Amino acid sequence: MKEQTKFKVGKFLIPVTLTYEDKRIYVKFLYNRGLITEVKSMAGSKWHGRKEEPNPRKIWSVSNCARNLFQISYLKGENPYAPWDKDIIQQEYERELYTHQKAAIDFILARHYCELAADCGLGKTLDAIEVLERAKPVSAWYVAPKSALYAVQLEMKKWNCQGEFEFMTYHGLVSRTNNFTETSKVPQFLVIDEASKLKNPTTQRSQAAQIIADYIREEWGDEGFVLLMTGTPAPRSPLDWHSQTEICCPGFLKEGTQAKLKQTLAITEKCENPHGGSFYQLISWRDDVKKCNICGESADHDNHNPQILNSLDCVSGEDEDTWHGFVPSIDEVSRLHKRLEGLVLVQFKKDCLDLPDKIFRKIELPPTPQMLQVARTIIETSSTTIGGLTLLRELSDGFQYNKVSDGFETCPVCKGSKRTANPLYKVNCDDCPDREFQCREDRVCSAEDPTTICDGCGGQGHRKKYKRTTEEVECPKDEALRDLLDEYGEVGRVIVYGGFQGSVDRVIKICESCNWAWIRADGRGWSSNLDGDFLDNFQNKVIDIPRIAFVGQPGAAGYSLTLTASPVIIYYSNDFDAEHRMQSEERTHRIGMDTNRGCTIIDLLHLPTDYLILENLKQKRHLQSLTLGQIKESFDDKS
Ligand SMILES: [Zn+2]
Ligand SMILES: [Zn+2]
Ligand SMILES: [Zn+2]
Incomplete structure (x- = not known):
């Protein structure tokens, strides 16, 4: 299918020809830098003009997927964001609720597909219960870690909830999704508790949540609900939002992948990978307008002072290209929170409740000299940190293990193979599609060898066996x-x-x-x-x-x-x-x-x-x- 349309980029309307194929959308337009940036930020963007291409053509293509269609709709001047800009209607409540809880419930009922990011202790479970009772969905799933599920069930009882959830763990969600067939019933309401567990888009649970959320959009449209809840309104990495917002609304963020969002939010440096390819190293988050957009340093940093660098030049010529004029940056991290406002409701405890610190x-409790002596012996005889630490923690609680030698056994860690998986090596590195962006996220995949000497036996394959007797x-x-x-x-x-x-x-x-x-x-x-x-x-x-x-x-x-x-x-x-x-x-x-x-x-x-x-x-x-x-x-x- 071919479509002639215009994309709005800045103040300009640029004629574009879109060709829809099964998996790809081809985007043809006359050279325009702003539009190239937009297309590049889409998922699966590709330029077909390279000489290496089997059939080089001066055309771009992107994945044919919901998230790109959302952004294309936006570029065409339509407003796909409308459901998240709508006025929020204030409901009447019978239960005694806090103002912030009413705000949260009103928000969810207006948005349908959204995330509630509220500090724990603000009563999110009751928010979800109220939504369940008011929305009266045909069926509703509640996904949470096992330890949270029991507590939620208790709250349902406590509040005499007039509705029913089908409860499942993340693991349960994954197997439900794997066993989904055309005759399976798509729930109308999906609650995902502790949604920060979905920050990594490559995990099975993130993918399962994405699939079910997509089904709900397809089957129930604006009568469906997908509610993500997290107790971490300020995640340590702002990139954590990407996969969660994709589940709520694919395409809401124009950046097609976490790696592309990183390009927006952070100043990065392209580094060559010693064994081929390249990756982007984080230099600084764009979270302060006082940071330079090139180097992340402040205006008075030596990077922006030609004199200092000239004097250094006399010693060595290496710093030559470090100097540049200070370039002001945009606080993209704060802007991200603004961009997400319609989709994610953030509530901090300090703003909502007047709780004392x-x-x-x-x-x-000072240990006795004898106790310290036993502890030192444990440290000296431990082969692993975790093993030693565990024994010390137990000792500190008044448990002492007596080890009695009992022959040899095959090492249970490596099963006798003498080597174990190297935790520094990431299997994903080799086959991740966005390798040059995603790899080396935190310099974790620096190890080349997928295995390492077994920590359990020191590479012997077997170890001394002990019988343990506990003594209080x-x-x-x-x-x-x-x-x-x-x-x-x-x-x-x-x-x-x-x-x-x-x-x-x-x-x-x-x-x-x-x-x-x-x-x-x-x-x-x-x-x-x-x-x-x-x-x-x-x-x-x-x-x-x-x-x-x-x-x-x-x-x-x-x-x-x-x-x-x-x-x-x-x-x-x-x-x-x-x-x-x-x-x-x-x-x-x-x-x-x-x-x-x-x-x-x-x-x-x-x-x-x-x-x-x-x-x-x-x-x-x-x-x-x-x-x-x-x-x-x-x-x-x-x-
Ligand atoms: Zn700079
Ligand atoms: Zn071993
Ligand atoms: Zn990697």
Whole structure:
């Protein structure tokens, strides 16, 4: 099919011939620099004029896909953005809702295909419930990580929700999508919770979400709903928005790929890859108008000072081409948030709720010399950082493993092959379509060898086998916890997190010995020594149940739950995951908290590793990057 039309570029209307084929759209026009930029930013853009082409023609082509059609419609002067510019109608509400919740629900009901990016603790689940009840879809899916699903189901019960979701994990979504046939029913409403998990467009779950969202657009049009929800309104990389907005509305951002968005948002430098090809290295985000558009430095930087560079020239001629006049830049990162305004509703807790700051309290429990001695032995005999760190964390919680030698075994890590996959090597590199853009994102794929010497056996293929026997040893955290239970006895509600199931069991034993009831939520699921609805008991039955502790692992019980009856969160110990820590800290610091009582977060710190782990979690550093040397150092300071 051929179409004669005009594209609006800046102030000009440029005649364009579009030829639609099955997979491609050919775009023919007389040379125009602005229009070339537009076409280049589309997905799958290609210039057919190169000599290497089998049939060189002076013509561009782009992928024939929804996102490009959206942008073509825009260039033709139509307004595909209209549904996201529409006025938002304020609904009447029966439930008692916060102003920001009403704003969110109004927004979703007006937009249909959109994202709610609101700090956790702002009541997003209830927002989704209200939309479900008002939109009355024929069928609705709710996708979330397993740990969040249970909490959402509890909220549905709590709010007496008049509607039904079909719940599934991301894994469930992937298999549902793989098994989708022409007779399968397309849901009318899709909720994706923790949508930041879809930031990478190449993962199976992102692709599954994209496919189902596309089906909904096709089947239900403006009567369908695709709602993405994330608790990270300010992701660390602004590129994370790309794949999420593609699921909400393909083509809303004109940049066809994450890599093309990076070209807009960042100053990059083309680098040659030693084994062929090239890639774009990030120099600086365009997030400040005071940055130079060429080098990312400020106006008074030496890059913009000819004199200094001239004097350097005398020493070496290498800096010759560094000098350039300062070129002002546009703050594209802030502009991106503006561009997304119609599609993404951003809500920060500090703007929506008047919550008091969290109060952090550290209880330092000095280890005995014997304890430190055992810890040092663990460090010296550990072959891997994670293995050693895990034993030290357990020791710090009062668990000691005794290893008894028991012959040899084939290395379980490499299965005897002596080598394992190299984490620095990315398999995707070799076959990713946008290789020159996408590769080397964070200089991660610097390794050439896909395998490396096995960390589990040091390349031996076998290793000494040990029998492990666990022994519970005296731990000062126990006494500290008893004191805290006493301190909070009047309030009668505490949350205690432990990094291991063993720690959770230990905390529960202490609770029982202090006459506290308990609810347990960890990798084994939920249980309690009381009958009735767990959360109802905790949140509401203050008279009937004077003292009850919520005890869990941060990963299993850290998400989505509202536990505002407690003014305190006690970390008996942490796990490895900064996200778990961040999420679990929000259990009481949210809607419904007693603002006079505030929210106190207490860490019980025993062995030096407790301090090291806490510090790393706070800085969202990966504990995987810790070395045995650093761990050893933390103990040396303590001697
Ligand atoms: Zn510059
Ligand atoms: Zn091995
Ligand atoms: Zn790569």
